[in-house]
Amino acid sequence: MNTFFLSKIEVGSxxxxxLTDTLHFHGETVIVSTFVVLVLSLFLTLTTSNLxxxxxxxxxxxxxxxxxxxxxxxxxxxxxxxxxxLPFISTIFxxxxxxxxxxxxxxxxTFEIPSGELSAPTNDINTTACLALLTSFTYFSAGFRxxxxxxxxxxxxxxxxxLPINIxxxxxxxxxxxxxxxxxxxxxxxxxxxxxxxxxxxxPIPIMVLGLFASSIQALIFSTLAAAYIAExxx
Amino acid sequence: xxxxxxxAASVIAAAIAVGFAGIGPGIGQGNAAGQAVEGxxxxxxxxxxxxxxxxxxxxxxxxxxxxxxxxxxxxLFANPFVG
Numbered sequence: 001m002n003t004f005f006l007s008k009i010e011v012g013s014x015x016x017x018x019l020t021d022t023l024h025f026h027g028e029t030v031i032v033s034t035f036v037v038l039v040l041s042l043f044l045t046l047t048t049s050n051l052x053x054x055x056x057x058x059x060x061x062x063x064x065x066x067x068x069x070x071x072x073x074x075x076x077x078x079x080x081x082x083x084x085x086l087p088f089i090s091t092i093f094x095x096x097x098x099x100x101x102x103x104x105x106x107x108x109x110t111f112e113i114p115s116g117e118l119s120a121p122t123n124d125i126n127t128t129a130c131l132a133l134l135t136s137f138t139y140f141s142a143g144f145r146x147x148x149x150x151x152x153x154x155x156x157x158x159x160x161x162x163l164p165i166n167i168x169x170x171x172x173x174x175x176x177x178x179x180x181x182x183x184x185x186x187x188x189x190x191x192x193x194x195x196x197x198x199x200x201x202x203x204p205i206p207i208m209v210l211g212l213f214a215s216s217i218q219a220l221i222f223s224t225l226a227a228a229y230i231a232e233x234x235x
Numbered sequence: 236x237x238x239x240x241x242x243a244a245s246v247i248a249a250a251i252a253v254g255f256a257g258i259g260p261g262i263g264q265g266n267a268a269g270q271a272v273e274g275x276x277x278x279x280x281x282x283x284x285x286x287x288x289x290x291x292x293x294x295x296x297x298x299x300x301x302x303x304x305x306x307x308x309x310x311l312f313a314n315p316f317v318g
Contacts, residue, residue, distance in 0.1 A: 176298070183301030186308065217294045224291075 014124075015116045026124055028113060033121035036098045044094075069093050069223070076227035077234075081146075085230055088138055092131060093223035096122060100185060100215035104208065120185055120215075128182040132174035135226045143233040154233065173229060177222065184218050241316050249307035256303020260296040267292055 015027035047062030055063060069090035073082040103120020111118055121127045143151040155166045188211035195204040271289045275282050309315075 176302075179302055179305050180298040183298070183305045187301060187304055190308075214294070217290060221291065221294050 013116045015113050028116050028118045029121045029124040029127060032118055036102050040094055040098050072223055073227055076231045081234060089223050089227050092226055093219055096222050097216060097219035100219060104212050104215060122181055122185045125182045128178045132177040136174045139230045139233045142230050146234045181218055181222055238317060245310045245314055249310040252303045252307045256300045260299045263296045264293055
Protein backbone atom coordinates (compact mmCIF):
# COMPACT_ATOMS: atom_id res chain seq x y z
CA MET A 1 0.00 0.00 0.00
CA ASN A 2 2.89 2.37 0.67
CA THR A 3 3.46 2.84 -3.04
CA PHE A 4 0.10 4.60 -3.20
CA PHE A 5 0.98 7.59 -1.06
CA LEU A 6 2.50 9.94 -3.60
CA SER A 7 2.47 12.89 -1.20
CA LYS A 8 1.99 13.40 2.52
CA ILE A 9 -1.77 13.82 2.22
CA GLU A 10 -3.41 11.00 4.15
CA VAL A 11 -6.86 9.68 3.48
CA GLY A 12 -8.32 7.03 5.73
CA SER A 13 -6.12 7.30 8.80
CA UNK A 14 -8.22 7.50 11.93
CA UNK A 15 -7.89 7.77 15.67
CA UNK A 16 -9.49 4.43 16.42
CA UNK A 17 -11.11 3.90 19.81
CA UNK A 18 -11.59 0.16 20.30
CA LEU A 19 -14.59 -1.05 22.28
CA THR A 20 -14.17 -4.74 21.42
CA ASP A 21 -11.98 -6.49 18.87
CA THR A 22 -14.39 -5.84 16.03
CA LEU A 23 -16.21 -2.70 17.17
CA HIS A 24 -14.46 0.65 17.11
CA PHE A 25 -15.18 4.35 16.83
CA HIS A 26 -13.41 6.90 14.69
CA GLY A 27 -12.25 9.12 17.53
CA GLU A 28 -11.74 12.35 15.61
CA THR A 29 -15.23 12.18 14.09
CA VAL A 30 -16.82 11.57 17.48
CA ILE A 31 -14.90 14.43 19.10
CA VAL A 32 -15.67 17.01 16.42
CA SER A 33 -19.33 16.02 16.01
CA THR A 34 -19.85 16.21 19.79
CA PHE A 35 -18.26 19.64 19.68
CA VAL A 36 -20.57 20.69 16.83
CA VAL A 37 -23.65 19.43 18.66
CA LEU A 38 -22.63 21.25 21.85
CA VAL A 39 -21.99 24.53 20.02
CA LEU A 40 -25.28 24.27 18.14
CA SER A 41 -27.23 23.53 21.33
CA LEU A 42 -25.59 26.45 23.11
CA PHE A 43 -26.31 28.76 20.18
CA LEU A 44 -29.95 27.69 19.90
CA THR A 45 -30.50 28.00 23.67
CA LEU A 46 -29.04 31.51 23.54
CA THR A 47 -31.24 32.52 20.63
CA THR A 48 -34.48 31.10 22.02
CA SER A 49 -34.16 31.96 25.71
CA ASN A 50 -35.64 35.28 26.82
CA LEU A 51 -37.93 35.79 23.82
CA UNK A 52 -39.32 39.29 23.33
CA UNK A 53 -41.99 40.86 21.15
CA UNK A 54 -39.29 43.21 19.87
CA UNK A 55 -36.30 40.93 19.08
CA UNK A 56 -32.77 41.72 20.16
CA UNK A 57 -29.53 40.62 18.44
CA UNK A 58 -29.54 36.91 19.27
CA UNK A 59 -33.25 36.47 18.73
CA UNK A 60 -32.93 38.16 15.32
CA UNK A 61 -30.38 35.56 14.19
CA UNK A 62 -32.59 32.75 15.48
CA UNK A 63 -35.62 34.11 13.69
CA UNK A 64 -33.74 34.42 10.39
CA UNK A 65 -32.60 30.79 10.74
CA UNK A 66 -36.10 29.63 11.60
CA UNK A 67 -37.60 31.45 8.61
CA UNK A 68 -34.99 29.88 6.35
CA UNK A 69 -35.53 26.25 7.39
CA UNK A 70 -39.29 26.86 7.42
CA UNK A 71 -39.12 28.07 3.82
CA UNK A 72 -37.20 24.90 2.84
CA UNK A 73 -39.82 22.68 4.47
CA UNK A 74 -42.82 24.62 3.25
CA UNK A 75 -41.80 24.75 -0.42
CA UNK A 76 -41.36 20.97 -0.52
CA UNK A 77 -44.00 19.65 1.85
CA UNK A 78 -46.78 22.22 1.54
CA UNK A 79 -48.48 24.18 4.32
CA UNK A 80 -50.51 21.29 5.78
CA UNK A 81 -47.72 18.78 6.47
CA UNK A 82 -44.61 20.85 7.07
CA UNK A 83 -44.97 21.26 10.85
CA UNK A 84 -44.50 17.52 11.49
CA UNK A 85 -41.22 17.34 9.60
CA LEU A 86 -39.77 20.77 10.32
CA PRO A 87 -37.79 19.55 13.39
CA PHE A 88 -36.15 16.76 11.38
CA ILE A 89 -35.30 18.93 8.39
CA SER A 90 -33.97 21.80 10.47
CA THR A 91 -31.88 19.44 12.59
CA ILE A 92 -30.32 17.91 9.48
CA PHE A 93 -29.68 21.35 7.99
CA UNK A 94 -28.08 22.75 11.14
CA UNK A 95 -25.94 19.67 11.82
CA UNK A 96 -24.63 19.42 8.26
CA UNK A 97 -23.97 23.16 8.05
CA UNK A 98 -22.35 23.21 11.48
CA UNK A 99 -20.08 20.27 10.83
CA UNK A 100 -19.05 21.45 7.35
CA UNK A 101 -18.17 24.88 8.65
CA UNK A 102 -16.51 23.51 11.76
CA UNK A 103 -14.13 21.61 9.50
CA UNK A 104 -13.44 24.64 7.33
CA UNK A 105 -13.29 27.48 9.85
CA UNK A 106 -11.57 26.07 12.94
CA UNK A 107 -7.79 25.49 12.69
CA UNK A 108 -7.84 21.88 13.88
CA UNK A 109 -4.21 21.46 12.86
CA THR A 110 -3.17 23.15 16.12
CA PHE A 111 -4.56 20.24 18.17
CA GLU A 112 -2.26 17.24 17.96
CA ILE A 113 -3.82 13.81 18.29
CA PRO A 114 -2.01 10.43 18.16
CA SER A 115 -3.13 9.46 14.65
CA GLY A 116 -5.32 10.93 11.95
CA GLU A 117 -6.32 14.57 12.28
CA LEU A 118 -9.38 16.47 13.46
CA SER A 119 -11.56 17.73 10.63
CA ALA A 120 -15.20 18.01 9.57
CA PRO A 121 -17.33 15.07 10.80
CA THR A 122 -18.91 14.91 7.33
CA ASN A 123 -15.42 14.08 6.07
CA ASP A 124 -16.07 10.55 7.39
CA ILE A 125 -18.35 8.42 5.21
CA ASN A 126 -19.94 6.86 8.32
CA THR A 127 -21.45 10.19 9.40
CA THR A 128 -22.98 10.91 6.02
CA ALA A 129 -24.20 7.31 5.67
CA CYS A 130 -25.90 7.64 9.03
CA LEU A 131 -27.60 10.89 7.99
CA ALA A 132 -28.73 9.36 4.69
CA LEU A 133 -30.11 6.24 6.42
CA LEU A 134 -31.96 8.46 8.90
CA THR A 135 -33.52 10.26 5.95
CA SER A 136 -34.72 7.07 4.29
CA PHE A 137 -35.99 5.71 7.64
CA THR A 138 -37.92 8.96 8.11
CA TYR A 139 -39.63 8.81 4.75
CA PHE A 140 -40.58 5.17 5.25
CA SER A 141 -42.14 5.88 8.62
CA ALA A 142 -43.78 9.07 7.35
CA GLY A 143 -45.37 7.07 4.53
CA PHE A 144 -46.63 4.39 6.93
CA ARG A 145 -47.92 6.88 9.46
CA UNK A 146 -49.79 9.03 6.95
CA UNK A 147 -50.93 6.51 4.34
CA UNK A 148 -51.02 3.24 6.27
CA UNK A 149 -50.65 0.14 4.11
CA UNK A 150 -51.67 2.17 1.07
CA UNK A 151 -48.05 3.29 1.15
CA UNK A 152 -47.10 0.23 -0.93
CA UNK A 153 -49.25 1.44 -3.82
CA UNK A 154 -46.42 3.88 -4.50
CA UNK A 155 -44.27 1.03 -5.81
CA UNK A 156 -46.65 0.20 -8.67
CA UNK A 157 -47.66 3.79 -9.24
CA UNK A 158 -47.28 4.56 -12.96
CA UNK A 159 -47.61 0.87 -13.87
CA UNK A 160 -46.76 -2.58 -12.47
CA UNK A 161 -43.64 -3.26 -14.52
CA UNK A 162 -41.87 -0.28 -12.91
CA LEU A 163 -41.82 -2.20 -9.60
CA PRO A 164 -38.12 -3.19 -9.74
CA ILE A 165 -37.05 0.35 -10.59
CA ASN A 166 -39.10 1.75 -7.71
CA ILE A 167 -37.52 -0.73 -5.31
CA UNK A 168 -34.00 0.05 -6.56
CA UNK A 169 -34.77 3.74 -6.08
CA UNK A 170 -35.18 3.17 -2.34
CA UNK A 171 -31.55 2.05 -2.24
CA UNK A 172 -30.09 4.63 -4.61
CA UNK A 173 -31.64 7.58 -2.77
CA UNK A 174 -29.63 7.17 0.46
CA UNK A 175 -26.57 6.11 -1.56
CA UNK A 176 -26.56 9.28 -3.65
CA UNK A 177 -27.27 11.50 -0.61
CA UNK A 178 -24.37 9.84 1.15
CA UNK A 179 -21.84 10.13 -1.69
CA UNK A 180 -22.87 13.68 -2.60
CA UNK A 181 -22.17 15.11 0.85
CA UNK A 182 -19.10 12.95 1.58
CA UNK A 183 -17.54 13.52 -1.85
CA UNK A 184 -18.04 17.26 -1.80
CA UNK A 185 -16.45 17.74 1.62
CA UNK A 186 -13.54 15.40 0.88
CA UNK A 187 -13.00 17.09 -2.49
CA UNK A 188 -12.87 20.51 -0.80
CA UNK A 189 -10.38 19.40 1.81
CA UNK A 190 -8.22 17.54 -0.74
CA UNK A 191 -8.13 20.54 -3.06
CA UNK A 192 -7.12 22.83 -0.23
CA UNK A 193 -4.44 20.48 1.09
CA UNK A 194 -2.97 19.82 -2.37
CA UNK A 195 -2.83 23.57 -3.05
CA UNK A 196 -1.31 24.16 0.38
CA UNK A 197 1.41 21.62 -0.31
CA UNK A 198 2.18 23.38 -3.62
CA UNK A 199 1.85 27.06 -2.61
CA UNK A 200 1.37 27.52 1.13
CA UNK A 201 0.68 31.28 0.99
CA UNK A 202 -2.35 33.33 -0.14
CA UNK A 203 -3.21 31.21 -3.23
CA PRO A 204 -5.36 28.65 -1.32
CA ILE A 205 -7.51 31.35 0.33
CA PRO A 206 -9.99 31.86 -2.58
CA ILE A 207 -10.37 28.08 -2.82
CA MET A 208 -11.09 27.97 0.92
CA VAL A 209 -13.77 30.65 0.53
CA LEU A 210 -15.26 28.72 -2.38
CA GLY A 211 -15.24 25.60 -0.19
CA LEU A 212 -17.05 27.46 2.58
CA PHE A 213 -19.71 28.53 0.09
CA ALA A 214 -20.00 25.06 -1.46
CA SER A 215 -20.38 23.37 1.91
CA SER A 216 -23.25 25.67 2.90
CA ILE A 217 -24.91 24.85 -0.44
CA GLN A 218 -24.44 21.15 0.36
CA ALA A 219 -26.28 21.58 3.66
CA LEU A 220 -29.10 23.32 1.82
CA ILE A 221 -29.22 20.54 -0.78
CA PHE A 222 -29.19 17.73 1.77
CA SER A 223 -32.12 19.19 3.70
CA THR A 224 -34.04 20.12 0.52
CA LEU A 225 -33.65 16.59 -0.82
CA ALA A 226 -34.70 15.04 2.50
CA ALA A 227 -37.82 17.20 2.44
CA ALA A 228 -38.46 16.35 -1.22
CA TYR A 229 -38.19 12.60 -0.56
CA ILE A 230 -40.66 12.85 2.33
CA ALA A 231 -43.01 14.94 0.19
CA GLU A 232 -42.83 12.39 -2.63
CA UNK A 233 -43.99 9.66 -0.24
CA UNK A 234 -46.86 11.49 1.46
CA UNK A 235 -48.30 13.38 -1.49
CA UNK B 236 4.85 -7.73 -9.70
CA UNK B 237 1.10 -8.24 -9.66
CA UNK B 238 0.78 -5.51 -7.03
CA UNK B 239 2.61 -2.94 -9.13
CA UNK B 240 0.49 -3.88 -12.13
CA UNK B 241 -2.65 -3.30 -10.06
CA UNK B 242 -1.21 -0.02 -8.79
CA ALA B 243 -0.53 1.24 -12.33
CA ALA B 244 -3.96 0.15 -13.54
CA SER B 245 -5.61 1.82 -10.54
CA VAL B 246 -3.89 5.14 -11.16
CA ILE B 247 -4.94 5.10 -14.82
CA ALA B 248 -8.47 4.06 -13.86
CA ALA B 249 -8.70 6.88 -11.31
CA ALA B 250 -7.62 9.42 -13.92
CA ILE B 251 -10.17 8.06 -16.40
CA ALA B 252 -12.93 8.08 -13.76
CA VAL B 253 -12.48 11.74 -12.90
CA GLY B 254 -11.78 12.78 -16.48
CA PHE B 255 -14.87 11.24 -18.01
CA ALA B 256 -17.07 12.20 -15.07
CA GLY B 257 -16.08 15.81 -15.70
CA ILE B 258 -17.30 15.93 -19.32
CA GLY B 259 -21.05 15.62 -18.84
CA PRO B 260 -21.51 18.02 -15.93
CA GLY B 261 -19.18 20.48 -17.70
CA ILE B 262 -21.46 20.59 -20.73
CA GLY B 263 -24.53 20.70 -18.49
CA GLN B 264 -23.24 23.55 -16.36
CA GLY B 265 -22.27 25.50 -19.44
CA ASN B 266 -25.77 25.08 -20.85
CA ALA B 267 -27.40 26.04 -17.55
CA ALA B 268 -25.23 29.12 -17.10
CA GLY B 269 -25.88 30.23 -20.68
CA GLN B 270 -29.64 29.88 -20.26
CA ALA B 271 -29.49 31.72 -16.94
CA VAL B 272 -27.62 34.64 -18.50
CA GLU B 273 -30.21 34.74 -21.26
CA GLY B 274 -32.97 34.74 -18.68
CA UNK B 275 -31.37 37.56 -16.71
CA UNK B 276 -30.83 39.60 -19.87
CA UNK B 277 -34.47 39.21 -20.80
CA UNK B 278 -35.79 39.83 -17.30
CA UNK B 279 -33.25 41.59 -15.07
CA UNK B 280 -35.70 41.90 -12.15
CA UNK B 281 -35.79 38.09 -11.74
CA UNK B 282 -32.02 37.93 -11.15
CA UNK B 283 -32.18 36.83 -7.52
CA UNK B 284 -34.52 33.93 -8.16
CA UNK B 285 -32.58 32.77 -11.23
CA UNK B 286 -29.30 32.89 -9.33
CA UNK B 287 -30.68 30.78 -6.50
CA UNK B 288 -32.05 28.12 -8.82
CA UNK B 289 -28.84 28.16 -10.87
CA UNK B 290 -26.63 27.56 -7.83
CA UNK B 291 -28.85 24.75 -6.61
CA UNK B 292 -28.80 23.00 -9.98
CA UNK B 293 -25.05 23.57 -10.25
CA UNK B 294 -24.59 21.67 -7.02
CA UNK B 295 -26.69 18.81 -8.37
CA UNK B 296 -24.61 18.61 -11.54
CA UNK B 297 -21.38 18.82 -9.59
CA UNK B 298 -22.50 15.80 -7.57
CA UNK B 299 -22.11 13.66 -10.71
CA UNK B 300 -18.44 14.59 -11.02
CA UNK B 301 -18.07 13.96 -7.30
CA UNK B 302 -19.28 10.38 -7.80
CA UNK B 303 -16.40 9.87 -10.22
CA UNK B 304 -14.07 11.47 -7.68
CA UNK B 305 -15.27 9.09 -4.96
CA UNK B 306 -14.48 6.14 -7.23
CA UNK B 307 -11.05 7.61 -8.01
CA UNK B 308 -10.30 8.23 -4.33
CA UNK B 309 -11.29 4.74 -3.34
CA UNK B 310 -9.03 3.38 -6.10
CA LEU B 311 -6.10 5.49 -4.93
CA PHE B 312 -6.39 5.38 -1.16
CA ALA B 313 -8.60 2.43 -0.23
CA ASN B 314 -7.96 0.06 -3.12
CA PRO B 315 -9.94 -3.15 -2.62
CA PHE B 316 -7.73 -5.11 -5.02
CA VAL B 317 -4.42 -4.62 -3.19
CA GLY B 318 -3.99 -7.31 -0.59
